[in-house]
Amino acid sequence: MTTVLVLMDESDASRQALTLARQFGEPRSMRMDAVKPFAPDAVAAALARAADDLNVSAVFAPGTDRGNEVIARLAARTGLPFAANCIAATPGDPATLTRLRWGGSLLEEARLHSPRPLITVAPHTVPADSGPAPVEVDVKAPAEADLVVRVVDHVAPSNGGLSLAEAKVIVSGGRGVGSKEGFAIIEDLAGLLGAAVGCSRAVTSAGWRPHSDQVGQTGTKVTPDVYIACGISGATQHMAGLKGAKRILAINSDPQAPLMLNADYTVTGDLKEIVPAISAEIRKRR
Amino acid sequence: MRVLACIKRVPITGGRILLTADARAINTQHLGFTMSPHEECGVEEAARMIEAYRGDSVVLTLGPPEAVEQLRDAMALGIDRAIHLQTDGQEWDAEGTASALTDAIRTEEGASGRFDIIFFGNESADSGGFQVGARVAHALGRPLVTGLKKVTLEGSAVRCEQEVEGGRDVYVVPLPAVLTVKEGLNLPRYPSVPGRMRARTRPVAVSTPARPAPRLELVRLAVPAGQGRRAESLGAGAGAAPAVVEMLQKAGVL
Numbered sequence: 001m002t003t004v005l006v007l008m009d010e011s012d013a014s015r016q017a018l019t020l021a022r023q024f025g026e027p028r029s030m031r032m033d034a035v036k037p038f039a040p041d042a043v044a045a046a047l048a049r050a051a052d053d054l055n056v057s058a059v060f061a062p063g064t065d066r067g068n069e070v071i072a073r074l075a076a077r078t079g080l081p082f083a084a085n086c087i088a089a090t091p092g093d094p095a096t097l098t099r100l101r102w103g104g105s106l107l108e109e110a111r112l113h114s115p116r117p118l119i120t121v122a123p124h125t126v127p128a129d130s131g132p133a134p135v136e137v138d139v140k141a142p143a144e145a146d147l148v149v150r151v152v153d154h155v156a157p158s159n160g161g162l163s164l165a166e167a168k169v170i171v172s173g174g175r176g177v178g179s180k181e182g183f184a185i186i187e188d189l190a191g192l193l194g195a196a197v198g199c200s201r202a203v204t205s206a207g208w209r210p211h212s213d214q215v216g217q218t219g220t221k222v223t224p225d226v227y228i229a230c231g232i233s234g235a236t237q238h239m240a241g242l243k244g245a246k247r248i249l250a251i252n253s254d255p256q257a258p259l260m261l262n263a264d265y266t267v268t269g270d271l272k273e274i275v276p277a278i279s280a281e282i283r284k285r286r
Numbered sequence: 287m288r289v290l291a292c293i294k295r296v297p298i299t300g301g302r303i304l305l306t307a308d309a310r311a312i313n314t315q316h317l318g319f320t321m322s323p324h325e326e327c328g329v330e331e332a333a334r335m336i337e338a339y340r341g342d343s344v345v346l347t348l349g350p351p352e353a354v355e356q357l358r359d360a361m362a363l364g365i366d367r368a369i370h371l372q373t374d375g376q377e378w379d380a381e382g383t384a385s386a387l388t389d390a391i392r393t394e395e396g397a398s399g400r401f402d403i404i405f406f407g408n409e410s411a412d413s414g415g416f417q418v419g420a421r422v423a424h425a426l427g428r429p430l431v432t433g434l435k436k437v438t439l440e441g442s443a444v445r446c447e448q449e450v451e452g453g454r455d456v457y458v459v460p461l462p463a464v465l466t467v468k469e470g471l472n473l474p475r476y477p478s479v480p481g482r483m484r485a486r487t488r489p490v491a492v493s494t495p496a497r498p499a500p501r502l503e504l505v506r507l508a509v510p511a512g513q514g515r516r517a518e519s520l521g522a523g524a525g526a527a528p529a530v531v532e533m534l535q536k537a538g539v540l
Contacts, residue, residue: 038455040432065450068409069432072417076424081381081501084409084416094503101414101507106303106312108413109505120416149429153456155447165451169539193539201323204473211470217411218323218469226539236299237323237411247537248515249530258301264515265533269523277524281531282540 001026002057005050006134007043007070008032013062015128017121021060024091024117027134028054032066034139039150040066042142044073050137051078051116057091063120071118081114085122100125103217103240124244162196164213164220169228170245172198172215174238176231176252176271180208185275186230192282198222200232216241230271234259251275287341289332290394290401292387292419293321293360295353296412309506311377312412321356323469324407326363330474331437331467332405333364339439342366342398346390348383350375354490361485362477368490369394377413379500384421386495391426403444406466408433415502423464431457432466 002025008014009032021027030050035042047070051059059074061067063085075082083089087107089097094111100122101108112119157163164170171190173183183197190197198215199208215222216238223244230251232238239262242248250263251271260266267274297317304313321329329345336343345360347353348371357368371386378386395401404426406419423430435454436447442461447454449468477485520529534540 065408065433068416069420072420072432073424073430075417076384076421081379082415082417083502085414096505101412102299102303103411103414104510105299107508107510109508111503111505113501113503149431149457149459151455152458155454155456157453193534195539204470207473211473214470226534226537233301235301236303243513247533249520249533250517261517262512262515263517265518265520265530267520267522267526267530269526273524274526277527278530281527282534285531 003028003054004058004060005030005047005054005056005137007047007059007061007067009062009066011062011064011123012128013064013067013121013123015130016123016126017060017062017067018129018134019126020086020089020119020121021058022129022131023089024058024060025056028056029134029136030139031136032070035142037151039142039147040070040073041149042146043070044077045142045146046139047074048078049140054137056116058095058117058119061120063122067120071120075118078116080116080118081112082118083110083112084120086119087122087125089117089119102236104243105217105236105240164196164198164215164222167196167222168225169193169195170198170215170222170224170226171195171228171230172200172232173203173230174200174232175202177203177208182272183208185272185279189228189275189279192279195228200235200238229259229263230275232259233257234262287335287339287402288399289335289341289343289403289405290346290391291325291329291332291343291360291365291405292346293325293329293356294347294407294410294412295319295349295356296322296410303509305507305509309508310504311507319352319355321359322407322411324409324411324467326474327469327471328405328407328467329360329363329365330472332403334472335403335439336366337364344369344394344401346387347371348378348386348495349373357490358485359477361488362481363475364481367488370490370492372492372494373497376497377504378497379502380413380415380417381421381501382498384418384425385498387418388422388425389495390493391422400462402461404428404462404464406464408466408468419464419466426464428462428464429459430464430466431459434465434467435470437465437467437471
């Protein structure tokens with residue numbers, strides 16, 4: 001059986017990557033933080049060296065920002081093709097795989113023509129491996145040239161408020177909210193629910209809310225128990241951020257809006273009447 | 287200083303993606319086009335840098351003849367001129383794209399001088415390969431920092447803030463550098479009418495590189511199955527409020 005190399009950290013995404021990696025061979029692992037402070041070129045260099053030393057048949061990593069970044073650098077350095085955010089992969093010549101496009105709104109079946117496939121696995125699309133942890137490979141001291149790009153400092157998040165990515169409830173507004181001031185009723189309901197405020201891309205592009213509030217493909221991907229979407233049509237850009245939501249309530253005047261058709265619960269009508277009515281009902285019951 | 291922004295023309299997909307009959311592309315018959323959102327922030331940042339420090343800004347794309355629209359959009363935001371590597375509309379894989387961009391950058395730099403900063407989007411909105419910037423940076427032998435939400439010039443270096451879980455990691459790298467950025471880096475301006483007028487007269491250098499056989503070869507596309515949400519109506523108008531509150535109680539969030 002051939003050997004494969006897996007770049008891993010403590011995340012579930014890493015153990016999901018391990019699941020696909022096992023289909024290509026016997027895994028060995030390298031830690032994402034093998035070089036501290038993080039220096040992505042040094043990690044990529046260590047992966048390249050270990051891949052040669054062990055003559056691995058493939059290299060895997062989680063499809064996180066860090067995983068994609070390091071494998072892209074490995075691909076550039078070794079002149080090999082790289083398939084990012086795969087959800088399935090089968091070894092062979094060529095290897096066949098399925099990967100995410102458009103933040104998961106579209107699937108691509110592809111062939112990867114490569115002597116050593118470089119693959120990242122899209123988080124939460126494959127079950128996590130529960131087998132024994134693979135044996136870690138040794139990492140030698142990095143070359144100076146590979147330390148030019150390294151983390152030199154860390155800045156804490158600017159808003160001390162609720163993190164969208166971790167919020168259990170999110171009240172989110174779209175173009176239908178109408179203005180920056182229109183978010184007052186969204187904030188009021190969010191306050192009553194202990195919820196974070198979110199929004200669609202149309203809202204951040206208009207400058208009504210900061211980009212840190214944006215849910216979607218180019219914003220934050222969220223996993224709340226309840227997501228309340230007010231006046232959001234549901235473009236693929238937005239839906240790409242909602243796949244992890246347990247329950248979606250859509251409030252919209254257009255019953256045919258994509259989000260109304262892809263929600264668990266819907267209320268049809270004017271959000272400027274409905275949202276304050278929900279807040280009033282919560283207050284009444286307290 | 288000299289700054290380059292690299293962009294990609296992508297369709298505005300709206301609510302539902304339809305595929306062509308051979309399932310190898312999105313049916314774009316009724317769709318508009320734009321540049322990828324992350325890249326629009328790269329263009330805006332390039333324009334702001336040249337406004338602040340003076341110099342020369344260029345926008346570069348590889349795409350079909352119609353991609354000149356996105357080059358004009360970038361010039362309407364303030365970029366001085368454009369380079370268009372024209373394709374016949376077939377998709378190029380990331381390796382082929384990076385190789386053609388690298389050649390074009392070398393040619394441009396040979397004629398007009400080195401770029402201090404080259405901006406890419408962190409990943410394209412459509413194919414999401416996460417690698418063209420890394421390949422170009424490596425080929426040019428320049429430092430690369432990815433996923434940036436803030437970029438500040440500090441003399442002959444650039445301070446970069448990368449979005450990570452629990453805040454931002456900071457990198458300081460010497461120029462020239464390649465930076466990949468994310469939406470939220472800035473709020474791109476709305477192009478002014480004079481900006482649009484000016485963009486029409488700005489030069490676009492066109493060449494037609496040959497497409498290498500892709501090693502990541504697209505076979506077909508598919509729209510994933512829905513998540514099976516039931517779209518249960520809780521009513522209409524303000525009268526639905528009690529039903530909504532009951533649902534929230536049942537969900538355990540109230």
